[in-house]
Amino acid sequence: MVAQQTGRYSKYIRPISITIDILVITILSLYFFRDLNLNMVYFIAYQTLAWIFIAFLIKFYEVYRFTTPVEIISKIFKQFSLFLLVVIAFFPFAKTVIFSGKAIAIMMTISFAIIAGIKYFLFFYLKKYRITTKNNFRNAIIIGYTPEAIRLKEVFDNRLDYGYRFQGYFSDKKQNPEVKGKVEDIKNFVIDQKIDEIYCSLNEISNEKLKELVEFSDENNKTIKFIPDTKEIFSKNMRIDYYELFPVLSLQKTQLHNPTIKGIKRGFDIVFSLFVIIFILSWLMPLIAVLIKLESKGPIFFKQGRPGLDENEFFCFKFRSMQVNETTEKEASKNDPRVTKMGKFMRKTSIDEFPQFFNVLLGDMSVVGPRPHLWSQNKSYASKVKKYMVRHYVKPGITGLAQVKGYRGEIETDEDMINRIKFDVFYIENWSIVMDIKIIIQTVVNIFKGEDKAY
Template structure:
């Protein structure tokens, strides 16, 4: 089974922007600093790290279709000022380096002129592209028929460069030609019309329906935003954006949606997977391969399609721990006759999972994250367990918080899966690099201690 691909080409804009910025400062530093007697390898690594760190602090890449030019200029100024300071700060620690204020000034000027021109071109080209071609639009609906809802519709229709296509109102309190139906009719409409964003006037909907709507948005990967009004807001952590002077509230995304954090986590994954592949798999893989082949016929590796990021399928690799069979969508159980003697040892020690570090290296998985389930499990539990689909907001992991808390292996009852999902969602919403390191350490400890459900 292959999940349907979702999303737009616009998801590539930010990675392209980040890559070009890093490429610009790298090339220009190599050119302008070539005579300053710097160790360029160390300097480039330092420069790249601090660029990402500053970008994270000033939210340099948090630019959206409704971000104002003033906000963009403010981000550029803060990024440039802080980056200049850390570039200068490198020289006192490089004993052989020759400090040149002129070279640094020219480097900074050229770098940010190019970056500003690129940002200007990208920002305004996308706005003109939406207006002229009517592409890259997001479809939106509004719950409620309040004055605030009417004003938001006017913003959508007057600012075509924002790239929104208004599809109608939903309301339980009023009925007219503009209202598509009641709030209960919304879910079917959203799925049928593939609506991207749901805007909700909070005084038009009860707390119970609001909770149900948030869960619906989570399960179907739709974005929900809130139109502020006189009703007090006590619910989740909200952030405010402005479409011109019109305020819109949206649920805060997790840190793992932040491009800089994603870059840090990806860098950690690459480094960690390379260390494992070079220092462990390089010598262990031939030994395990021989032992697998001596015991049973079949391939050394077992690969299986699993749902990954955004429920897109990828092939998850393991050392083969079972006799070749036709029941690969059935998870292993205690004393499973399909498992070989060597396979039982590998599963007990988690050695069968080691090839997944190649999945990490190529970008299908992360070292830490929700474990990838079978497609059959996804199909069975997606509609039964609240927030189950939130697991697919991030890359699956070799190990995860649920696993180190004891929820690994066979799913014997629905409670096993419910608890696993709770820990996975907690991890996604509360991620930190310290948490990743703790999970890795606890995983290693658990391997040596042995786990009851590792079979």
């Protein structure tokens, strides 16, 4: 089973932009600083980390379709001002290095011109692209037929470069030819018409209906934003953006949606998975392969389609721990006759999961994250457990918070799945690199200590 992919090419713009910027400052540094007696490996690593850290600090790459040119100029000046100071700070600590203010000034000026030019080219090209090709648009609806809602619709109509296609109002309080239906009609309309964003007037909808709508948006990966009235803004977990002078509130995404945080987590995954593959799997894999083959016929590895990020299918790798069978969508249970003797040992120690470090290296999984479920479990629990689909906002993990808290293995009751999802959602909403490290350490402890539900 393969879920339909809903992504757009625009999701690649930010990582491409980051890569180009780093390449520009790297190439120019190698050229202009070549005679300064620098250890270029250390310096390039230093300035790359500095660039990424500063970009995260000032939100340099958080440029949206409604961001103004003035905001972009401000971000560029902030980025280069701080980056210049960090680059200069490197020289006093390298005693044999020749300091050249001229070389730094030329390198920074050319870097500034190239990166600013690329940024503005992308920004204005995308605006032009949306208008001329009618592509890269986002379908939007508005809940409420208020003066604020009408003003927002006018912004959509007048600023085609923002890239929004207005599909209608929904209201329980007003009747109008432009009103497509009532609030209760929204869910079907959003699914049928492939709506991307829901704008909600805060004085139009009750708290109960709003809560239900937020849960619906979570489950269906839709964006919900809020049109504030002047009397009440009741959520601290909101970010305010301006479409020209029009304020729009958005529910804050988790840290794991931040491109810089994604980059940091991905970097950690690559380094950690390479370490395991080189220093552990390089000798463990041949040994396990021989033991598997001695006990039963069949392949060394077992691969199975699982739902991953955005519910897109990937193939999860494991050492084969069962006799070859046709019931792969049935999860293992206690004293499962399909499990081999070697398989029982591997499952008890979690050694069967080690090939998933190749999944991590390939980018399908993360070291830490919600465990990937079977497709049959996804179909069964997606509609029964609240916030179940939130776990697909991030890459699945080899280990996770739910697993180290004891919610691993066979799902015997709905309560088991509910508790697992609670920990998965908590992890996604409260992620930190420290939490990842703690989960990894606890996983290693659990491997040596043994777990009752590891079968």
